[in-house]
Amino acid sequence: MPNQHKTNFWLDLLDQLVNVFLKSSRQSTRGRSWHQHVVPNEKGWAVRREGNKRITSTHRKQSTAIRKAKSIARKHKADVIVHRADGTIRDRIGYD
Numbered sequence: 001m002p003n004q005h006k007t008n009f010w011l012d013l014l015d016q017l018v019n020v021f022l023k024s025s026r027q028s029t030r031g032r033s034w035h036q037h038v039v040p041n042e043k044g045w046a047v048r049r050e051g052n053k054r055i056t057s058t059h060r061k062q063s064t065a066i067r068k069a070k071s072i073a074r075k076h077k078a079d080v081i082v083h084r085a086d087g088t089i090r091d092r093i094g095y096d
Contacts, residue, residue: 034076036069038062039083047072050081070095 035050045065046055049072056072059065062082069080074095082091 034073034078035081036073036078037081037083038065038069040085040087 032049032051036056037048037050039046039048041055041058043058044060045058045062047057047059047065047069048055057065057068059068066080066082069082070093072078073080073093077095079095080091080093081089082093084090
């Protein structure tokens with residue numbers, strides 16, 4: 001009986017380790033999202049991919065920046081997150 005208990009312990013531990021490994025490997029293959037943020041910029045408005053420091057494009061009008069962000073988001077089945085001039089989120093448009 002004690003050997004059966006030890007065997008179950010090791011099998012349970014192995015099962016947990018395999019599950020943790022598989023879960024982490026799935027997350028790393030997903031990569032970053034393609035969500036596009038329309039954010040205020042010193043030149044007007046900018047489009048920036050979520051997680052990027054670099055700006056994708058700059059525009060004088062927010063409407064032009066939104067149009068550009070929508071075209072990128074449609075291509076990658078992502079969202080457009082539109083910010084107000086103060087940086088808060090105004091709208092979210094999904095293209096799933």
